[in-house]
Amino acid sequence: MDRAERGAFITAVAFMGFFFALIVYAAKGLNIDVPTCITDVKPFTQGQVIQHAPDRYEIHYLAKMWYFEPADVELPVGSTVDIYLTSGDVIHGFKIDGTNVNLMAIPGTVAYARVKFDKPGVYHIVCHEYCGIGHQNMATKIIVKGGEQQ
Amino acid sequence: MCSLVRLLFLGVLPLLLFFNSVYSQGTGIPPNESRTLGKLLPNVKLVDSYGNTFDIYELKGKPIILSPIYTHCNSACPIITDSLKKVIPKLGKPGEDFWVISFSFDPKDRIEDIRKFQQDHLIDGFGWKVVIAKDKEDLFRLVDAIDFRFMTLENRDFVHPNLLVVISPDMRVKRYIYGVVFDYRDLKRALEGESFLEKARPYLFFVGLIGFASTSLYILLKIFKKVK
Numbered sequence: 001m002d003r004a005e006r007g008a009f010i011t012a013v014a015f016m017g018f019f020f021a022l023i024v025y026a027a028k029g030l031n032i033d034v035p036t037c038i039t040d041v042k043p044f045t046q047g048q049v050i051q052h053a054p055d056r057y058e059i060h061y062l063a064k065m066w067y068f069e070p071a072d073v074e075l076p077v078g079s080t081v082d083i084y085l086t087s088g089d090v091i092h093g094f095k096i097d098g099t100n101v102n103l104m105a106i107p108g109t110v111a112y113a114r115v116k117f118d119k120p121g122v123y124h125i126v127c128h129e130y131c132g133i134g135h136q137n138m139a140t141k142i143i144v145k146g147g148e149q150q
Numbered sequence: 151m152c153s154l155v156r157l158l159f160l161g162v163l164p165l166l167l168f169f170n171s172v173y174s175q176g177t178g179i180p181p182n183e184s185r186t187l188g189k190l191l192p193n194v195k196l197v198d199s200y201g202n203t204f205d206i207y208e209l210k211g212k213p214i215i216l217s218p219i220y221t222h223c224n225s226a227c228p229i230i231t232d233s234l235k236k237v238i239p240k241l242g243k244p245g246e247d248f249w250v251i252s253f254s255f256d257p258k259d260r261i262e263d264i265r266k267f268q269q270d271h272l273i274d275g276f277g278w279k280v281v282i283a284k285d286k287e288d289l290f291r292l293v294d295a296i297d298f299r300f301m302t303l304e305n306r307d308f309v310h311p312n313l314l315v316v317i318s319p320d321m322r323v324k325r326y327i328y329g330v331v332f333d334y335r336d337l338k339r340a341l342e343g344e345s346f347l348e349k350a351r352p353y354l355f356f357v358g359l360i361g362f363a364s365t366s367l368y369i370l371l372k373i374f375k376k377v378k
């Protein structure tokens with residue numbers, strides 16, 4: 001085997017090993033949550049915010065052409081939020097900027113992800129799946145308020 | 151013909167078993183076992199159906215069969231509880247050999263609710279306790295410790311996975327048993343001492359990693375030799 005060929009081969013394998021290690025680190029070290037899709041439940045037809053405890057919330061997001069229900073949500077900093085998402089019409093996207101929540105709203109199913117808001121600020125949510133003529137206006141936000149500043 | 155049989159055994163059967171094990175977990179969001187197994191439970195305060203407050207660590211020394219339920223349930227939870235009632239006499243006496251805890255995860259459940267559940271299901275309330283958490287903080291500490299997640303529906307209903315959690319006598323999460331009806335042999339195995347696989351669990355990942363690294367190294371060396 002040619003030396004350069006051999007070098008390329010080893011570099012490729014080393015990169016593979018490196019990325020594999022990163023994946024393992026992400027799964028084990030950072031406790032990454034995989035989004036789940038619940039398919040055996042009748043999806044809700046109304047968006048709502050449910051508070052279980054001072055720092056525990058459930059938000060049921062209903063995506064429709066071309067808005068999210070509920071609209072802007074205010075939460076205290078440090079909240080753990082279970083996000084459930086479904087669609088009332090076509091397929092929509094759902095991405096909370098600044099977090100790793102990235103879901104699809106598929107009619108007939110409920111998508112799920114958990115997120116903890118450790119930093120105060122405005123988290124914009126956008127639909128990132130083309131869903132029709134009003135797609136570019138389909139957005140909402142979560143406002144996380146800091147405990148001390150209030 | 152022979153190859154077809156082999157294909158069935160090596161390919162299709164494990165796949166079927168895999169799907170079967172995935173589907174048997176039922177509705178809701180299944181817990182991430184790799185995050186909780188072997189971990190210590192937090193010492194949460196619970197309230198039983200007679201109104202007694204106690205720390206869960208007061209039950210130390212005996213295994214616990216923890217059954218997350220909610221009292222207004224009229225689908226899975228009563229079936230789970232009835233199945234437990236059939237299975238438990240075969241395993242021993244609750245309170246002496248082990249504890250059974252039906253734990254309501256509904257944040258709105260009060261003592262009246264669990265007392266009604268205890269009486270309706272003819273549970274003694276001592277060896278087999280029906281409990282709620284003392285406060286919301288305790289509730290979510292316990293729920294998180296077993297990675298139990300639920301989705302709220304209308305009329306105080308929830309979507310949740312159907313399972314039992316077996317807690318070891320030293321208060322560690324030992325095993326999950328999925329389903330609504332249970333086989334006493336599964337529970338017996340879970341209550342007995344640790345199996346070899348459970349002991350080896352912390353090291354399995356590293357064994358796999360070493361195996362993966364050495365096989366890939368071996369294959370690389372083989373390729374280099376061949377190409378030369």
Ligand SMILES: [Cu+2]
Binds near residue numbers: 066091092127128
């Ligand atoms: Cu959209």
